Amino acid sequence: MKLNLLLIVFTTFSIFQLSAQKDSLALRTENIARVDAVKGDFKKYDPLAPAKASFYSAILPGLGQIYNGSYWKLPIVYGALGTGIGIYIHNNKEYNRYRDAYKRRLAGYQDDEFQDVLSNERLVDAQKQFRRNKELSILVIAAFYIVNIVDANVDAHLQQFNVSNDLSLVPNFDIDQINRNVNYGLSLNIKF
Template identity: 45%
Template sequence: MKKRLFIYTAFLAFSSASLFAQNQDADDDLKTTNAVTTDSIVASSSYVIDPLAPSKAAFYSAIVPGLGQVYNKSYWKVPIVYGSMGLSMYYYSFNNTEYHRYRDAYRDRLAGRPVTGELAELSNDRLISGQRFHQRNRDLSLLITVGLYILNIVEANVDAHLAQFNVNENLSFHPTIEQTGMYNTGLYNTGFQVGMTMSYKF
């Protein structure tokens, strides 16, 4: 009788210890899961998208060229914007001055007034050709300046879009090679298939 009682007591003690250990492991797993979930929420919440950022960048560049690049913190692009637009505006000013110089000389020639300076030795055909040449280059420089102004706005808008593009590792493509099997004339043949899988980690 005492032997049975001792065995029964030992069995109860062992069962209680096992149950306590299982509960402790379950609590540890729950804490770990909560910690991972909390970390995941914090990590995901740190990724913020501002839908108005591209519009703001484009608006700033429309007001002052290069200001949208400053808003996007792409400071190295500002000298490129001002350098390209400044060069095209310089060529516009230069060709506009030369166009008026050739035109005034041609008008003086037609009015019978003496033409002075380096244009005095040019014929009427050369004066007309010079007018057309500088007028064409002046108009082209103006178009390039306007195009660079528009490009400055578009670039600021696109750069703001790309700055918010999600490039973390939660969404990714991975190449996979899977072994497949099929029955053929009573035999089991194996082969490989190459494919691409898309995975998203929550």
């Protein structure tokens, strides 16, 4: 039954693909090239590079950065995710420690590690605090994961940005000959 359903879905998808119209954006951008400023040769514009980088980063964090050639970002990605995971593990361990002590007290035992230090209300407060910190660390991990994907996408977009020697923005330092004051500014040069 599952095989028949899979076959029907596959053939429907194949027929749809055959009858679909070509993407007009792909038709317009397939002949666009960018100049490599160092070598002076043209490189083909790949409109799917940002999507590939995002997909790779979604599968394995840091893989999109490798695809883009930004190897220096790997320690940042894994450091951020590893820190979030480490904080989650710590808070989970502490939450379980206080919860187990509270459960033992409710069961009538008087031998937990917080017996003479914390009251039952303090144990409940500690559980709430560590549970809240645990949930916040999950949000931080998710935020770093999303930032990793967005960074890979933006980096892939910016690598395809056409930068040539015809456009430059350079700092300009000018010394006034009369009173010897230095004038600072920016110079925008556009060559046609």
